[in-house]
Amino acid sequence: MDVHVQGGPAEPFLGARDLFSTEHDLNRPVTVRIRQDPDERTRVSHSDDAHRLTISRQAATSAMARELALHEYAHMHHHEQDHPSHTQSTKEAIYLALAGQSVEQRKLTHCYQIANHMKDVYADDIWMPVVPGDKLVPFLEASLAAAVADRPGDPPSLQQAGTPTRTRRPGEPAARLTPAADPDITAVNAAFALALCERHDLVDDGDRLYDLAHAAAQDAPDVSLREFKQHFASLSPDPDESEFRKALVDITRAYAISESGRAAD
Template sequence: MDVHVQGGPAEPFLGAKDLFSTEHDLKRPVTVRVREDPDERTRVSHSDDAHRLTISRQAATSAMSRELALHEYAHMHHHERGHPSHTQSTREAIYLALAGRSVEQRKLTHCYQIANHMKDVYADDIWMPVVPGDKLVPFLEASLAAAVADRPGDPPTWDRSTSSNRVRQPGEPAARLTPAADPDITAVNAAFALALCERHNLVETDHRLYDLAHAAAQDAESVDLAEFKRHFAALSPEPDESEFRKALVDVTRAYAGGGGRAAD
C-alpha cells in the first residue's frame, strides 16, 4: 500500500496506512493533497491507476485525522473491489425512487446526502474493526448536539418597515445571518449516528447520543427516527447490485417519496 502526502503532515495518513494494511490493502497508490483553505471539502477521486485524497490542513491536523484517513482508505478499497455501494449510480437510484413525484430541491439534495450515508456504512464496516471507536462517538455526539442547538426558531415578528433603527428587545430573537440546520436531515443524520454505533456496539442504550437523537426527531415530524435507523443498521454486509439498489431506492422513497418500497 503506497501513500504519498503533499503539502501537509504525513503522520496521520502513514499511521492510518499501517493500521489499514494489517487487514486490507490497496492496489493503487494514494496521493494525499493537503490544502490551506479550511473550507476545503474532503473528497476522493479515482483513476484507473491511482487514488487522490484532497483534504484541508484543518482536517488533516484534527484529533480525528487518522480515523478520517482510515475512512477514506476504506472507500478506496470498496471502489477497487467494485462493491455495489460504490458502483451503483446514486443519480439513477434517486430518479428511480422519485419517478413521477414532485420533490423540492432541498429534499433532493438531502437524498444525495443520505446515499452518501449508505456508502459510509460500508466504509465504516471496513476500518472500524481496525481501531477503537473511542474518538468517533464523541465526534458524532458533538456534531449532533451542534445541529440540534442550531435548529431554526420562530422568525422575528416585528414590522421591519416601521423603523430601520429599531432596537431588538431583550429575549427577542435576532435575525439569522446564516442558515439554520435543517431539522429533517438532522434527524436522518441522528438515525445514521445511532445505526453506526449500534452496528459496531460502540455505546450503551443510556448514552447521551440517544437523547440527542430523540430531540432531533421531535423537530422533524415527517422523519421516523426508528425507520431510518433501521435502513442504515440493517444494510447487508455483502449485498449484490440489486439488493443495494433496492435499499437505496427504499430509503430515498422513505425520505422524499411519500413511502413505498422498491420491488425485488
C-alpha cells in the same frame, strides 16, 4: 500500500496506512493533498491507476485525522473491489425511486446525502474493526449537538406579542445570520449516527447520543428516527447489486415521499 502526502503532516495518513494494511490493501497508490482552506471538504477521486484524497489542513491536523484517513482508504478499497455501494449510480437509483413524483429541491439534495451515508456505512464496516471507535462517538455527538442547536427559529420580528423568547443555554452558539440546519436531514443524520454506533457496539442505551437524536426527531415530525435507523442498521454486510439498489430506492422513497404528520420517535 503506497501513500504520498503533500502540503502537510504525513503521520496521520501514514499511521492510518499501517493500520489499514494489517487487514486490507490498496492496489493503486494514494496521493494526499492538504489544503489551507478550512472550508475544503474531504474529497476523493479515482483513476485507473491512482487515488487522490484532498483534505483541509484543519481536518488533517485534527484529533480525528487518522480516523478520517482510515475512512477514506476504506472508500478506496470498496472502489477497487467494485462494491455495489460504490458502483451503483446514485442518480439512477434516485430517479428510479422518485419517477413520477414531485419533490422539493432541498429534499432531492438530501437524497444524495442519504446515499452517501449508505456508502459510509460500508466504508466504516471496513475500518472500524481495525481501531477502537472511542473517538467516533464524541465526534458524532458534537456534530449532532451543533446541528440541533442550529435549528431554525422564528426571528424576533415574527414572534407573536407575549411569546417568550428561548434563553440561550450556557455554551450554546449565538443566533446565526446564515441559514440554519434543516431539521429533516438532521433527524436522518441522527438516525445514521445511532445505526452506525449500534452496528459496531459503540454505545450503551443511556448514551448522550440517544438524547440528542431524540431532540433532533422532535424537530422533524415528518421523519421517523426509528425507521431510518433501521434502514441504515439493517444494510446487508455483503449485498449484491440488486439488493443494494433496492435498499437505496427504499430509503429514498421513505425520505422524499414520506407522509406528513408522521410522529417523531
